[in-house]
C-alpha cells in the first residue's frame with residue numbers, strides 16, 4: 001500500500017512506514033494513493049463472510065503485499081475479539097453499538113488493531129506512542145499496549161474535561177502507561193502532539209509514533225464495522241441506508257466514507273456534532289472558522305479543529321463526490337438531554353454522543369430510508385450525566401467498577417511544549 005502526505009505530495013510511504021510515523025512532514029496526514037473498489041459480485045460475497053474473515057479481506061486489500069493475508073487475519077482475530085450489535089430502536093432506525101469491547105467505546109477496534117500491527121512490525125525495536133485523547137482513545141490505546149515490552153505509551157488529556165470514569169479507565173494502570181492531564185482543552189493536547197512530531201530530535205530519541213486517528217491503521221480498522229453493520233441488516237433495509245456518525249475529530253466518519261468508496265451501499269452519511277460545529281458551519285457557509293472549544297455533555301466531541309477533515313476533503317475529491325452530499329447537523333446540550341429521555345421512553349438507554357447522532361438522524365430521515373446511528377460508548381462511561389438526566393442509577397460494568405476504586409497515577413502539565421518535552425525526556429527512559 002502506498003500513501004502520500006496530503007501536505008507534501010512528494011512524500012510517499014508504505015503502510016508500515018505510515019503506521020510507524022503516524023504523521024508526515026509538516027504534520028501532513030497520510031492518504032492512500034489508490035483506493036480499493038469492490039465489484040458487485042465481490043461485495044455480495046464479502047457481505048456473506050463472517051466478521052473476522054471479511055475484516056481480514058478488507059484490511060488486506062488496503063495493506064497489499066506488505067503483510068501476508070494470514071498475518072492480517074491473526075491480527076484481526078486478536079484485535080476484534082468482542083461483538084458489535086445492531087439493535088433496532090424503531091421501525092426504520094437501529095443503533096449500531098460499538099461499545100462492547102474491553103474499554104467500552106468504539107476506539108477498541110482501532111486501538112487494538114493498531115497495537116497488533118505495531119507489535120508485528122516493530123519486533124524488538126523500542127517505540128514510544130504519544131497520543132491525545134478527548135476521553136476514549138486513551139483507554140483503548142492504554143489497554144491495548146499495557147504491559148508490552150519495548151512500548152512506552154504517553155497519553156495527554158484535557159484536565160477536568162473528561163468524565164472521572166473515563167479517566168479511571170486509563171490513568172490507573174501505571175507501568176508503561178504514562179498519563180498527563182493538560183491544563184487546556186483537547187485541541188491544546190492535539191497541538192502538543194503535533195509539536196512533538198515536528199521535533200526531529202525528540203522523534204529520533206524516543207522513536208515516536210502516534211495512536212490518534214491520524215494513524216492510518218486505526219482508521220482502516222474502523223472501516224470493518226461499517227461493513228459488518230450492513231451485513232447484519234436484512235437485505236431490504238440496505239437499499240436506502242443513512243448512517244449518522246457522532247463526530248469530533250472526524251476519524252469515525254472518515255472510515256465510514258472509505259467504506260462507501262469501496263462500494264458499501266450507503267446512500268448518505270450524516271456528520272453529527274455538538275455545538276463545537278466547525279464542520280457543519282463550513283458545510284453550510286463555506287468558511288473554515290474554528291471557534292473556541294466549548295465544554296458539552298458529549299465531551300469526546302469537544303473538538304473545534306478536527307484533525308481528519310483534510311482526509312475527508314481528499315476523499316471527496318478522489319471520488320468526485322460533491323461535499324453537499326454530506327449530511328450534517330448540530331445538537332446542543334439541552335436537546336441532547338431531551339433526546340436521551342426520548343430514547344429512554346422507547347426503552348433504550350443512550351449516552352450523550354449516541355444521542356446527538358440519533359437526534360439528527362431522526363430529524364432528517366425520510367420515509368423511504370433506513371437509518372443507523374452509531375452508539376460509540378457504553379452509557380455507564382457517562383454515568384454521572386446519564387443518571388441525572390434519566391433520574392436513575394446505572395450499574396457499572398465489571399471492568400469499570402474495578403477501575404473506579406483505584407488511585408490515579410496521572411501527572412499534570414500546562415499546555416506548554418517545552419515542559420512536555422522535558423517531561424518526556426525525563427520519564428521515557430530506554
Ligand SMILES: Cc1ncc(COP(=O)(O)O)c(C=O)c1O
Pocket residue numbers: 105134135136137213246247248249250251252253300301353376377
Ligand atoms: C464516545 C465518542 N463518540 C464520538 C467520538 C468522536 O469520534 P471521532 O473523533 O472519530 O469523530 C469520540 C472520540 O473521541 C468518542 O470517544
